[in-house]
Amino acid sequence: MYDYALGGSHNFAVDREMVEKVEAMMPGSSLIAHANRGFLGRAVRYCLDAGVRQFIDVGSGIPTVGSVHEVARRIAPDAHVVYIDVDPVAVAHGQAILRDDPYTAAIHGDVRRPAEILADPQVTRLIDFDRPVAVLLIAVLHFIPDEDDPAGLVRQFGARLAPGSFLVLSHGTTEDRPDDADTVGQLYKGTSTPLSLRPRAAIQALFGDFALIEPGLTWVSAWRPVPGQPDEPERREMVAGVGVRRAG
Numbered sequence: 001m002y003d004y005a006l007g008g009s010h011n012f013a014v015d016r017e018m019v020e021k022v023e024a025m026m027p028g029s030s031l032i033a034h035a036n037r038g039f040l041g042r043a044v045r046y047c048l049d050a051g052v053r054q055f056i057d058v059g060s061g062i063p064t065v066g067s068v069h070e071v072a073r074r075i076a077p078d079a080h081v082v083y084i085d086v087d088p089v090a091v092a093h094g095q096a097i098l099r100d101d102p103y104t105a106a107i108h109g110d111v112r113r114p115a116e117i118l119a120d121p122q123v124t125r126l127i128d129f130d131r132p133v134a135v136l137l138i139a140v141l142h143f144i145p146d147e148d149d150p151a152g153l154v155r156q157f158g159a160r161l162a163p164g165s166f167l168v169l170s171h172g173t174t175e176d177r178p179d180d181a182d183t184v185g186q187l188y189k190g191t192s193t194p195l196s197l198r199p200r201a202a203i204q205a206l207f208g209d210f211a212l213i214e215p216g217l218t219w220v221s222a223w224r225p226v227p228g229q230p231d232e233p234e235r236r237e238m239v240a241g242v243g244v245r246r247a248g
Contacts, residue, residue: 059140114156132164163247170240210243
């Protein structure tokens, strides 16, 4: 669905049908994917400017159309990136796309099992946990219900990271457009990934011990816009932020 909304070619009829259903209910909703991908690019560049050269993208989908390694390569050709997704079809596509890139990998993994992800041989091959790492949880935790303890999952990832590491997170919210949230929530209810949209305070709490950098938790299109570039249309369905793990 994400790939289709971004104008990519790695998607299927069922993905296109679902995107078009959501778009019919909420005209302009496909632009959320573009705003979210814009945030990802700005956040990855921020982490690169801070010296990070290692990225773990959990719930990545298919790594296409402005994905982490594409952004990173423009600044650091040797940046290491691991993509993780629970969908074996997305992983197979990712492996095909990345097969000639020794600095990247796509693996099967579930965000609800951080220990398995962090111990995967491909992760330990590419990621040195004694150095800073950026963990990306982009538009994934709103698919994790409260009973699976999303804050606890973030803590498990964070506990493995060196000081100077970053958490990059975006999450759907209920606050500004509750009617739309209810509509989309009902649509996703019949899928294998029902939505758990949360208020801003609950999303900010997911950062735990990670200290939010300026400007804090913002609408996804408002996080550190690039001076001189056209402003993205403001999207009020999703918030985003970047947190840093401090020493001690």
